[in-house]
Amino acid sequence: MTESIGKTNLLGLTQLEMEKFFDSIGEKRFRAGQVMKWIHHYGVDDFDAMSNVGKALREKLKACAEIRGPEVVSEDISSDGTRKWVVRVESGSCVETVYIPQGKRGTLCVSSQAGCALDCSFCSTGKQGFNSNLTAAEVIGQVWIANKSFGSVPATVDRAITNVVMMGMGEPLLNFDNVIAAMHLMMDDMGYGISKRRVTLSTSGVVPMIDELAKHIDVSLALSLHAPNDALRNQLVPINKKYPLKMLLESCRNYMSALGEKRVLTIEYTLLKDINDKVEHAVEMIELLKDTPCKINLIPFNPFPHSGYERPSNNAIRRFQDQLHQAGFNVTVRTTRGEDIDAACGQLVGQVMDRTRRSERYIAVRELSAEADVVQSAAPRN
Numbered sequence: 001m002t003e004s005i006g007k008t009n010l011l012g013l014t015q016l017e018m019e020k021f022f023d024s025i026g027e028k029r030f031r032a033g034q035v036m037k038w039i040h041h042y043g044v045d046d047f048d049a050m051s052n053v054g055k056a057l058r059e060k061l062k063a064c065a066e067i068r069g070p071e072v073v074s075e076d077i078s079s080d081g082t083r084k085w086v087v088r089v090e091s092g093s094c095v096e097t098v099y100i101p102q103g104k105r106g107t108l109c110v111s112s113q114a115g116c117a118l119d120c121s122f123c124s125t126g127k128q129g130f131n132s133n134l135t136a137a138e139v140i141g142q143v144w145i146a147n148k149s150f151g152s153v154p155a156t157v158d159r160a161i162t163n164v165v166m167m168g169m170g171e172p173l174l175n176f177d178n179v180i181a182a183m184h185l186m187m188d189d190m191g192y193g194i195s196k197r198r199v200t201l202s203t204s205g206v207v208p209m210i211d212e213l214a215k216h217i218d219v220s221l222a223l224s225l226h227a228p229n230d231a232l233r234n235q236l237v238p239i240n241k242k243y244p245l246k247m248l249l250e251s252c253r254n255y256m257s258a259l260g261e262k263r264v265l266t267i268e269y270t271l272l273k274d275i276n277d278k279v280e281h282a283v284e285m286i287e288l289l290k291d292t293p294c295k296i297n298l299i300p301f302n303p304f305p306h307s308g309y310e311r312p313s314n315n316a317i318r319r320f321q322d323q324l325h326q327a328g329f330n331v332t333v334r335t336t337r338g339e340d341i342d343a344a345c346g347q348l349v350g351q352v353m354d355r356t357r358r359s360e361r362y363i364a365v366r367e368l369s370a371e372a373d374v375v376q377s378a379a380p381r382n
């Protein structure tokens with residue numbers, strides 16, 4: 001990545017932040033909208049291409065600002081149309097972004113961190129430990145890169161990306177401010193204009209930040225559940241030891257009711273052979289979720305080397321789905337996509353730079369868990 005000392009990267013600025021930036025350089029606020037459209041609608045990273053911005057202002061912007069996304073290391077296209085980008089971020093690590101086309105819908109799965117400290121036992125990202133939080137520019141930069149790659153210009157008219165899920169590498173709620181800013185840009189008409197129902201934040205259960213979320217943004221929420229009781233979830237999703245299921249589901253329900261509309265929580269449940277795929281697990285899940293308006297997405301495990309887990313048989317998957325279905329739940333089974341380019345759910349690894357030694361990982365887990373206790377006080381961005 002190129003050096004940029006002292007320059008403001010405009011890519012990750014929300015509309016309000018962009019207006020403040022123009023204020024700070026003695027320019028009119030309306031310039032914010034003009035420049036944002038060039039950046040997000042037209043994928044422009046060169047001030048000279050902004051034809052409705054006068055030469056003097058373009059020169060001024062070149063001196064103090066830049067538009068810089070993550071560096072694209074590779075782009076692979078699967079036989080089923082799924083695409084995967086590997087991008088290098090400021091910390092030197094690489095993260096992955098995946099695009100899944102399905103009929104008229106095109107879903108972009110975006111990463112929020114290089115690696116992850118939460119160490120879920122079945123997750124390839126978690127196996128690498130934590131390296132760094134992505135900046136807002138690096139989070140929204142993944143949408144920017146994908147849009148440019150599709151030639152979706154302007155982005156709000158010819159849409160390849162109809163949905164975004166914060167479900168790639170990392171725990172988005174442990175990179176709260178940057179993820180919130182990027183999600184505002186996803187929904188802002190000056191950004192990508194995606195509806196709030198089509199932008200989803202997926203969390204493994206950082207309760208204090210779920211409690212904080214509704215004060216800052218209105219997006220769909222997904223919970224990575226993966227186990228129907230605390231004993232098993234403690235093993236599979238270790239953050240559960242700190243924020244157990246009762247507390248977690250209450251927090252999710254509060255988020256949805258705070259938005260004042262009828263909302264449904266998406267439950268993500270990775271099915272692991274002989275671990276959490278038995279009838280008794282389905283029965284426990286029915287009891288656990290009986291008071292939570294939700295739809296359930298079952299994800300048969302996508303194996304990766306040395307994971308120690310296996311994918312259940314099709315019969316076991318169907319049996320589990322039927323059990324939940326008969327209890328009245330809306331249940332889908334996620335089809336594996338992009339397996340030939342290692343883009344399937346749970347397979348994202350990127351290339352996380354050092355800090356992956358286990359001792360450091362556990363320090364990071366402790367630090368981040370402690371951080372999550374401190375409810376962040378950032379003002380809403382927009």
Ligand code: SF4
Pocket residue numbers: 116117118119120123124125126127168169170171204224
């Ligand atoms: S499942 Fe999510 S929260 Fe858990 S280790 Fe993987 S990336 Fe982190």
